[in-house]
Amino acid sequence: MTATQAHRSETAPIAAPRGPAGRRRARDAALAVGGYLVAQVAFLAALRALVPRFFWLDDQQAQYVPGFGHLGRSPGVRPPLLDPELGSGGNFVADPQYGVLDPTHWLISAAVARLDTLRDAGWLLGAGATLVLGLGLVLLLVALRVRPALAAAAAVGAASTGLFLWVGGSWWPLMWGTAWLPWLWLGLVLRRWPGAVVTALAAWQLTASGYPYVLVPAGALVAGHLLEQRRRRREGRSTAPVLSRLAAGAAGLVAGAPGLLASQEMAEASTRSEPPETVLANVGSLIPNLLDAVLGGSTLTPSVSGAAGGYLWTPPLAATAVLALPALALVDWRRALRGRGVLTGMVLLGAALVLTQMPTDVGQLRYPFRYLAVSGPALAVLAAVALTAAARPTRRRVLAALGLVGAQLGLALVRSPALWAWHLLAAVLAAAAVAALALLLRRRTAAAGGALRAWLPRVAGPVLVALAVAADLAPVGSTTLAQARADEQAELPATGLPFRNMALRPAWGDDVAAFRDRSVATDTALTVYVFGGFDDVGREVQDQGWDWGVLPGNANLVAGLRPGFGYVAVGHDAWTERLCQDLFGQVQSTEECTDGLLERVPGTDLRWIDALSSDQVLLSPYAPDAVEEHFRDGGAWTEAGLAGVYGRFVRDDGLPGRVTWASDGVSVEAAGDDAAGDTAAAFRSGEPGESLRVSTPADGGRLVLRIPAWPGFRAEVDGTAVEVGSVEDTLLTIELPGDLDDARVDLYFDPLADRLLVPAAGAGVLLLALAVAVEVVVRRRRTA
Structure with missing residues (x-):
């Protein structure tokens, strides 16, 4: 094989070339994805059997499932933009978590609305995001040439634990936003034009996810990738396209931008209009202990300063794939630094860990423990690609890996000694994972030496995947024990649920x-x-x-x-x-x-x-x-x-719809069934949310409506624009001209972000098409 052929082989995409090597790579990809899916489904099935309400608690109950269902039940293809009957919480445009400017969220809302069992709706959201993250991880690892068993184990381990699962299981946008991060990485490393499409789709969903915090580590990911590509070019090694992928990422960013723009458009009236006074100070609110973030094991009860309900959170917020941390000891790092994805993984992991220690509030971003959802998967990917680049499972290194397992056990015991049995179980699973990983890495040299030594490496891969699943289930036992003790101390009936530092609400129904x-x-x-x-x-x-x-x-x-x-x-x-x-x-x-x-x-x-x-x-x-x-x-x-x-x-004040006061001499009544009474329709894109028939005296008049005075409202009288104002920035007002006689007044909610939705989507598609076209033309010229 020539040097050029070696470089091409090293950087080839998932779609492998023809021939035996191509068939082998296709087989490995199928094994990795198939193994991951089997393991992930097994984990979710076991989790559902153990904790049927795992994704039906706290914000899933009080915010997301009811909110998405409400939006999905609304008439028409698009959900409403604003519902004044929900008071301060009715502006769905202002809160990007609802995704009313994102077609993907429209489909999610429609699916949730069709489910009468709310617990199932919670599982649709939670398990769906888990699968998106895990599939992105396993495909990324396949593209980076990680062997199938290791890719499957790292993916299921990272997608099924840590803050992503145990807090994101209630806080869904965290799951959905984080889930698209490996897809962005995947799009960047693929060499052919489909990589541009994946990059654009991932950038779109990252931007439109309703979780803007993930854009910070996404920027770190792109920066790390650019540094790695630059180094590889200097070494004369093949690289994935750069400019076309950046253009594709920009296309996704533009397409998803209206949701972020809406938040800024509404900022002047929102509760987040001004950053807190502590903008440059860490006041100890939801800051994770850095040692926990680095050394977190499956059952560690981390120290999180200022955490709600106390300083200890029993969910394993800093945990990730059971093999990830000890695997670092099995790597020859001098050689590994030249491997694909290693530098990018180091930059992403380092940035995520640093972000966990940042000030409590930076602008409108706050509570840095959120970035643990990124550090966990980043560590799992880094371990897998580093092992692929330069694994050295010597006896000394295996002992060092077991030493890291022991350090995890020691920290866990110090944090919560009452859970010692579960910590010990987690350590045993981690030690077994180290042994399976060492056997897997030595598979090529284990053929000689007897049937047993040849057989053991063959089962090491499936065992490693099974151990990753088992380790991810261990926190169910430790947190359930913690909740039982908490219920006993509070003299409350036992819930039988895992402790989450969130509202469990076991009395609430499921349908x-x-x-x-x-x-x-x-x-x-x-x-x-x-x-x-x-x-x-x-x-x-x-x-x-x-x-x-x-x-x-x-x-x-x-x-x-x-x-x-x-x-x-x-x-x-x-x-x-x-x-x-x-x-x-x-x-x-x-x-x-x-x-x-x-x-x-x-x-x-x-x-x-x-x-x-x-x-x-x-x-x-x-x-x-x-x-x-x-x-x-x-x-x-x-x-x-x-x-x-x-x-x-x-009361009967004689005023229709949401009109709460009319000035002297103004006569007002409803103009149509949709705006009459207190069941008035919500505000939809391009449609009036309030329609009235009005007569006024010669000097005009004024209407006050029980609608929060958000930016973006406009009113028309018989098609002519009139002024919209407010009472002390709280209640919306309409200024009426004089001598109106049964004129029609229509009130619209018409934010700029909504008007930019179609142009932004069109611009994104055009930019993506240009990026793909350039990439195809350049590749054809190079291969001509």
Whole structure:
């Protein structure tokens, strides 16, 4: 084989050339992908059998599954952009986690909406993202010439543990964003034009994932790849295309940009409009211990400063494939540094670990423990490619690998000695993985020396994959024991669930029917004021509202109830502050908050609590006395019995839809069934979300609507634009010209990001087509 042929062979893509070598590479690829899929399905099946609600807890219950289902049930192909009946949490454009400007998320929402079993919907999201990450990892490792068993074991190990699984299992955008990172790497290393397509698709999904944090390590990945390519060119070795891949990545970035642009467009009114004062300081909030991040094993309970619920998180946030860390001792690093993917992996891993130690807040990015979701897979890939480049499984190096396993065991025992049995099991699995890995790496020299020595290396690969799966399941046992002890100490019924430092909510049902049976109202919009119903202020509310029929965040959407609040990750700043709401929608009971609710709205005869309410209100039994007296004083509101434990109040103010106040002399009524009453439609792209018939006196008038004053609203009177404003940046207003006689007023939510969606997609496709065309032409010229 000539030097040129060797270089071409070394850098060949997954699609191998013809001949015996090509058939061998195709066979290895099929073995790696097949082995990974079998192992990943086995892991997910075992996890479901052990913990059926693994992906049905915390934010999956209060935000993502109900939110996606609500969007997917909306009429039309595209989901709505904004629903004022969810108050501060109703602007789906402002929060890129919902992906209302991304067609992939539209399909996900449609799929979730079709599932009546909500637990299955959670598994669709969680297991789906796990498979996307694992497939990307195994294909990347195949492209980098990692042998099949090692590729499968590293992929299933990295995709099935750590922060990615144990926190991302609730926090879905973290999973979806991280899952596309190896696909970006794969697109960059493939030599032929399909690599440009993979690069563009990965860049698109990374940008549109709703998880902007992943763009930082994505930049580090690209930088590491460029450094590696530059070094290889200097050494006279073949490289993958660079400029066309950068253009393809730019194409994906442009196509996914509207979602990020929307967040910035809404920033002036959002709760994240200004960075915190601690922008350049690490205040000890969710900062992982660096030793844990480097040495984390399958059952380590990591030290995370400032973590919710204490300083120890029992989920193994820093764990990754069981073979990854000890495998580093089996590598001859002097030779390995020249191997494909090694330098890139080192840059990515190093950047991810450094990012875990960054200041608590940097701009709108915060809580650096998130980057553990990147460091885990990066370590697994680095170990696999380094072994492929320069494995030296000598006796001395195997002992060093076992020493790393011992260090992991020692750290785990120090962190949580009560879980010693599970730590010991994890160490045994890791030691067995080292032995299997050493046998696998010595396979070529093990043919001589008897049948047993020839047979052992052949089973080392499947055993290694099985050990990776078993190690990923070990945390289920350790965290379940931790939760049992916590339940016992709190004198609560045993949940039987793993401890996650997140809301488990075992009382909540698993299907739509259970939510509809429990809800105080279904398929309607009204305003619910929850005081003290979601916190653990007493045994009667430890189920977070399940017994009372009003739930936190988006969970009420499962029953079709739009209660005037939703899950607020990126909420309306003035609206949230005026109501003193937390991110779940609960109103605080402080004297300052109560006084603010009962203040007069400037320029009107309304109090703020009236202006922010629909014509039907459900009032919590924990409401402050002053608020309860306001609704009972015989003024605008009439008491109408109970809805569960909530007091029910109604009013007839003669105003339609979301109009909460009209100036003197203005006559207003609904213009069509879709805008009448409190079940008014949400705002969709290019369609009015509120339509009215209005008459005004000669000097004009003004309408105040119970709609948060987000940027992007516009109004028309008989097709002519009129001014849209706000009351103290909180309530939306429409300024009306004089002498209108039964004129039609249409209110649109028309953000710039939505208008750029189609142009951005078109620009991305054109840029990708140009990148592919250039790459094909250049390759043909070189081979001519």
